[in-house]
Amino acid sequence: xxxxxxxxxxxxxxxxxxxxxxxxxxxxxxxxxxxxxxxxxxxxxxxxxxxxxxxxxxxxxxxxxxxxxxxxxxxxxxxxxxxxxxxxxxxxxxxxxxxxxxxxxxxxxxxxxxxxxxxxxxxxxxxxxxxxxxxxxxxxxxxxxxxxxxxxxxxxxxxxxxxxxxxxxxxxxxxxxxxxxxxxxxxxxxxxxxxxxxxxxxxxxxxxxxxxxxxxxxxxxxxxxxxxxxxxxxxxxxxxxxxxxxxxxxxxxxxxxxxxxxxxxxxxxxxxxxxxxxxxxxxxxxxxxxxxxxxxxxxxxxxxxxxxxxxxxxxxxxxxxxxxxxxxxxxxxxxxxxxxxxxxxxxxxxxxxxxxxxxxxxxxxxxxxxxxxxxxxxxxxxxxxxxxxxxxxxxxxxxxxxxxxxxxxxxxxxxxxxxxxxxxxxxxxxxxxxxxxxxxxxxxxxxxxxxxxxxxxxxxxxxxxxxxxxxxxxxxxxxxxxxxxxxxxxxxxxxxxxxxxxxxxxxxxxxxxxxxxxxxxxxxxxxxxxxxxxxxx
Numbered sequence: 001x002x003x004x005x006x007x008x009x010x011x012x013x014x015x016x017x018x019x020x021x022x023x024x025x026x027x028x029x030x031x032x033x034x035x036x037x038x039x040x041x042x043x044x045x046x047x048x049x050x051x052x053x054x055x056x057x058x059x060x061x062x063x064x065x066x067x068x069x070x071x072x073x074x075x076x077x078x079x080x081x082x083x084x085x086x087x088x089x090x091x092x093x094x095x096x097x098x099x100x101x102x103x104x105x106x107x108x109x110x111x112x113x114x115x116x117x118x119x120x121x122x123x124x125x126x127x128x129x130x131x132x133x134x135x136x137x138x139x140x141x142x143x144x145x146x147x148x149x150x151x152x153x154x155x156x157x158x159x160x161x162x163x164x165x166x167x168x169x170x171x172x173x174x175x176x177x178x179x180x181x182x183x184x185x186x187x188x189x190x191x192x193x194x195x196x197x198x199x200x201x202x203x204x205x206x207x208x209x210x211x212x213x214x215x216x217x218x219x220x221x222x223x224x225x226x227x228x229x230x231x232x233x234x235x236x237x238x239x240x241x242x243x244x245x246x247x248x249x250x251x252x253x254x255x256x257x258x259x260x261x262x263x264x265x266x267x268x269x270x271x272x273x274x275x276x277x278x279x280x281x282x283x284x285x286x287x288x289x290x291x292x293x294x295x296x297x298x299x300x301x302x303x304x305x306x307x308x309x310x311x312x313x314x315x316x317x318x319x320x321x322x323x324x325x326x327x328x329x330x331x332x333x334x335x336x337x338x339x340x341x342x343x344x345x346x347x348x349x350x351x352x353x354x355x356x357x358x359x360x361x362x363x364x365x366x367x368x369x370x371x372x373x374x375x376x377x378x379x380x381x382x383x384x385x386x387x388x389x390x391x392x393x394x395x396x397x398x399x400x401x402x403x404x405x406x407x408x409x410x411x412x413x414x415x416x417x418x419x420x421x422x423x424x425x426x427x428x429x430x431x432x433x434x435x436x437x438x439x440x441x442x443x444x445x446x447x448x449x450x451x452x453x454x455x456x457x458x459x460x461x462x463x464x465x466x467x468x469x470x471x472x473x474x475x476x477x478x479x480x481x482x483x484x485x486x487x488x489x490x491x492x493x494x495x496x497x498x499x500x501x502x503x504x505x506x507x508x509x510x511x512x513x514x515x516x517x518x519x520x521x522x523x524x525x526x527x528x529x530x531x532x533x534x535x536x537x
Contacts, residue, residue: 027265029250029482030415030423034457041410043446044454044462045403051377055370055439057281057473062232064286064366065347068180069229069517070278072188075174075181076107077490078271101266102494103225103487105218108188110171113210121154121169127210128196129189130154130169135316137337140297144339148534150190152336153182155311163328163390166311166335176312177386179305180286183342191524192217195508216507218496220515223506226498228516230487233277233371234480235471242484243499249424250485260500264493267486269420272408273460274482277475279401280465281368284376289343290535293363298339300363303378309340313385326384328391343533344521350532353510353518358529361537370473373440373465375402405461417463417478426477429466431455438469 078101100106110118113126123130132152136145153176154169168176175185196213204212230239250267251257287293288301308314308325315324315331324330346365350358359365369376379401384390387404397403421428434455435443443451454462464479475483492499508523509515525531 025265026271027251027267028415029267029269030420032413033409033415033419033460035410035413036406036453036457036459038407040446040450040453041403041406042397043450044443044459045397045400045406047441047443047445048373048402048462049375049377049380049400050441050445052374054374054376055372057368057370059472061367062281063348064281064283064368065180065184065344065517066229066232067278067281067283067368068178068184068347070233070275070281071181072107072175072184073103073225073229074271074275074278075172076103076105077101077275077486078266100494101264101490103218103222103490104494104496105188105214105221107172107175108170108185108192109214114207118171121171127206127213128193131186131189131193132335134338134341135333135335137339139318139339140291144291144337144535146338148338148341151186151338151341151534153186153189153311155335157334161328162315162331162334163311163385166316166331168311173312176310178303178307178313179309179336179340179342180347182310182336183344187344187521187524188217188221191220191520194524194526198508215496218494219498219501219504220506220508220520222491222494222496222498223504223515224517224520225487226491227514230484234475234484235477236474238475238477238480239484242481242488247485247488249481251489252485260492260497262493264489267482268412268414269460270482270486272405272412272414274464274475274479275486276405276461277371277464277468277479277483279375279379279405280371280373282376282379283366283369284378286366287346287360287363289339289341289346289533290361290537291339293346295362303376304381304383307383307386309336310385313383322381322383326390326392326394339535341534343535344525345529345533348518348521350518350522353516353522355518355522355527358532361533370439371465371468371475372473373437373462373469406459409459409461414460417458417460417467420460420463420478420482424478424481429458429463429470433470434458434463434466437466440466440469 110121113119113122121129131150132154134148134152136147138145156167156169157165159165167173170185176182192213195216196209199209199212226243251264285300285302290296292298292301294300304321308320309316313325316333316337317331320330345358346360380399382399382401384392384394418428435451443454464475467476467479468474488499491497498504505512506515509519521532
């Protein structure tokens with residue numbers, strides 16, 4: 001994984017043995033780009049994360065859960081590893097893709113219940129996935145002073161450090177780096193287990209039941225991404241074009257593509273730039289449940305608290321902050337406290353599924369921030385656990401998510417926005433658009449020379465977010481094309497694929513053409529308000 005060492009220098013990490021068996025090569029869509037100086041990266045990152053108002057998504061508003069669904073999807077697609085030890089430059093041939101760059105939920109299933117290393121994720125029947133139990137707590141009342149089965153990720157429960165004991169028993173520990181993505185992963189575990197129960201009624205048992213359930217889960221997941229997730233973040237006209245007419249640039253006919261079952265690669269332009277769009281959607285605080293909301297006894301849940309109440313980045317200890325969270329021995333609680341269980345009614349809009357009874361309670365729900373060139377200021381202070389840096393000394397600027405994104409791109413000499421626009425044959429953003437944007441970051445704090453650099457060779461991540469400002473908060477001709485084509489290829493190359501099986505239709509939604517994230521949650525939680533929101537109102 002591209003990251004920073006204990007001295008704050010860009011570094012990379014040696015592949016793990018398990019990942020060696022799953023590696024796939026990264027690729028490039030475009031040419032190598034010109035590297036940007038650290039001075040410019042610091043100035044641009046500081047501007048992007050300045051503590052200024054940021055607009056919410058609007059026309060239409062996007063429920064905030066899609067931010068963390070997007071993170072969950074990213075972890076399904078990408079995990080980069082390299083054998084280089086140090087350096088500002090990383091050669092593409094040294095990069096390896098740690099798992100399959102396919103939308104196949106290997107971040108949930110690993111290599112299956114029969115694999116010696118991955119069987120730990122599964123229940124004793126080797127069909128269902130393990131699920132965890134929360135810890136009883138006392139704040140704010142007796143209603144949370146109870147352990148609840150099925151509302152936390154399964155955890156190791158033993159080990160040398162607190163971090164070891166809190167380690168999630170899931171294939172990708174990144175899905176426990178914040179509470180919102182952890183509860184999203186939990187929902188997918190519950191969805192799989194519920195599908196198992198449904199298919200068991202047909203008489204299937206054992207591994208035949210597991211395989212059938214996994215295939216149904218993956219197909220429904222892909223359908224939901226194609227019809228519900230993608231059109232909320234990418235110009236729907238681009239999504240429709242790609243899925244109706246095929247890919248034009250990424251592993252397309254005439255561009256090294258030899259067939260649907262050819263192993264897919266992961267383009268750096270997607271993993272290091274385009275699909276980091278979700279960072280701009282993050283809120284600084286969330287109406288989380290009946291305890292933690294703006295009108296509740298615990299107040300609104302801050303972004304730092306969502307990191308705190310996770311196993312990979314946090315310690316489940318109320319009141320913890322930096323640098324305490326960076327200490328793997330901090331904290332005395334090993335599972336999620338009951339008062340932090342998610343109220344999914346606040347993360348998704350169930351009225352679209354004709355469930356007005358699931359409207360959020362006191363404090364209301366949450367929408368994403370608009371996709372643009374602004375990131376909320378708390379993202380300047382990432383806990384070290386978010387980048388596997390616990391127990392090390394981290395330079396302050398290297399906690400800044402925008403700086404990390406710009407530096408990753410620099411390390412692999414990523415193409416600029418202008419280079420990809422030229423590759424796609426689309427009109428590039430003008431110098432004026434790049435400099436002033438549309439209700440995004442202003443670059444007044446940069447020097448004239450720094451602004452000239454940003455205009456001439458605009459970092460692709462920044463370019464894509466700037467482009468979205470002129471598309472009503474949707475990814476456009478450059479960013480949208482990259483994301484839609486990679487999603488299409490990642491579905492096509494999956495062992496289970498709705499792209500290769502266009503006649504398939506969902507069976508767990510309201511009709512044969514509809515399966516949204518709200519439908520997945522309704523099925524996973526049995527359509528019950530007391531499961532989607534176990535703490536009540």
